[in-house]
Structures are given as C-alpha cells and as structure tokens.
Amino acid sequence: DAGVTQSPTHLIKTRGQQVTLRCSPKSGHDTVSWYQQALGQGPQFIFQYYEEEERQRGNFPDRFSGHQFPNYSSELNVNALLLGDSALYLCASSRRDPTQYFGPGTRLTVL
Amino acid sequence: GIQVEQSPPDLILQEGANSTLRCNFSDSVNNLQWFHQNPWGQLINLFYIPSGTKQNGRLSATTVATERYSLLYISSSQTTDSGVYFCAVGKSNFGNEKLTFGTGTRLTIIP
Numbered sequence: 001d002a003g004v005t006q007s008p009t010h011l012i013k014t015r016g017q018q019v020t021l022r023c024s025p026k027s028g029h030d031t032v033s034w035y036q037q038a039l040g041q042g043p044q045f046i047f048q049y050y051e052e053e054e055r056q057r058g059n060f061p062d063r064f065s066g067h068q069f070p071n072y073s074s075e076l077n078v079n080a081l082l083l084g085d086s087a088l089y090l091c092a093s094s095r096r097d098p099t100q101y102f103g104p105g106t107r108l109t110v111l
Numbered sequence: 112g113i114q115v116e117q118s119p120p121d122l123i124l125q126e127g128a129n130s131t132l133r134c135n136f137s138d139s140v141n142n143l144q145w146f147h148q149n150p151w152g153q154l155i156n157l158f159y160i161p162s163g164t165k166q167n168g169r170l171s172a173t174t175v176a177t178e179r180y181s182l183l184y185i186s187s188s189q190t191t192d193s194g195v196y197f198c199a200v201g202k203s204n205f206g207n208e209k210l211t212f213g214t215g216t217r218l219t220i221i222p
Contacts, residue, residue: 098208
C-alpha cells in the first residue's frame with residue numbers, strides 16, 4: 001500500500017517565477033491538505049481539498065492556489081515567488097478519519 | 112486560532128535515557144496528534160490521542176483534555192529517536208480539519 005507521494009523532491013526557482021508541486025494521496029484517501037514548513041518552524045496549514053473543491057484555507061495570499069483531480073491527487077501552485085516562499089511543502093491525506101498522513105515533502109528554494 | 116506551545120525546545124540526552132515532552136494548547140480540541148520528523152523531513156505519525164493514554168513500544172502519550180496539555184514519553188532512548196517531535200491539534204475529529212502545529216521539540220540522542 002503506497003503512502004502519500006510528492007514530486008518533485010527538490011526545486012530551485014528564482015523570484016517572480018511560478019511553481020507547481022504535486023501530491024498523490026494514500027490509497028483510499030479522498031482529502032488532501034497542504035502545509036508550508038519554514039526552517040525551524042512547525043508546519044503551517046495552507047489549504048485543504050475535498051471533492052475537487054477548496055474546503056478550508058489558512059492565512060496565505062491568493063498567490064497560493066491549488067487543484068484536486070478526480071483521482072484525488074492534488075497540485076499546489078505558487079505564483080510570483082518571493083524569497084520568503086522558500087520552505088518545505090508538505091502534503092497530507094486523510095479519509096473521514098482524524099489521522100492525517102504526510103508525504104516526504106518538496107523542498108523549494110527561491111533565489 | 113488555537114495556540115500550541117511545546118517544551119522544551121531542545122533536549123540532548125545520552126542513549127538509554129528517558130524523556131518527557133510537553134504540549135500545551137489554548138482551546139478545547141477533538142484532535143491531537145504527535146509526530147516525529149526525521150532528518151529528511153518526513154513526518155511520521157506516532158499517536159492520535161485527543162484524550163487518555165496510549166502506548167506503543169518504548170513510546171507512550173497522555174492527554175489531559177480538561178487541562179489542555181499532552182505529554183509524550185520516550186523510554187530507553189536510541190539514536191534513531193533523534194529528530195523533531197511535533198504536537199498538532201484540531202477542533203474536529205474528522206479528517207477534514209486543519210491541524211495547528213507547535214514549534215516542536217528537537218531531540219538529540221548521543222551514543
């Protein structure tokens with residue numbers, strides 16, 4: 001049973017560029033949440049997708065957007081990258097169960 | 112929003128020692144999870160424990176919901192226990208609730 005997978009593992013971009021990160025949930029899970037973890041901090045909630053719609057959103061600007069596909073996989077898009085967007089981006093999946101399972105993350109560096 | 116505080120921020124122990132990590136939260140919750148983040152960034156689920164006590168091998172956890180705190184106990188520490196331990200809380204006990212993380216406790220086990 002595959003766990004949560006994310007791609008790519010690492011990514012380097014320059015300021016002003018756009019980036020797309022991808023997540024495949026654990027088998028049988030239908031809810032995907034995205035978190036940003038800055039260096040030395042705990043993960044912060046960006047948004048959550050269920051039934052292809054954004055269900056909840058944290059305190060992040062509109063530059064952060066997402067999408068969920070019919071197979072429950074999800075994308076996180078960040079436009080107009082800033083240096084402060086450099087972080088580990090984590091995807092978590094769940095299914096009507098309080099336990100959320102996290103993927104290995106994508107480490108984004110913005111130069 | 113809910114505030115989550117973890118203590119101590121850093122802990123350095125000799126292999127074989129025992130440790131207690133604490134998580135305080137500012138509001139009532141129906142979801143509390145403990146995670147271990149390994150050096151590669153992967154968040155590993157340890158416990159889902161909104162109340163009561165659970166044990167899994169050398170690890171155990173207790174949550175006193177009425178007093179808004181949770182404790183994670185690690186006995187007979189091994190070097191593989193090193194990493195950052197996070198407590199995360201949510202208002203809902205379904206998988207559709209965002210998790211609010213603390214800033215973590217960095218545990219270093221010295222051989």
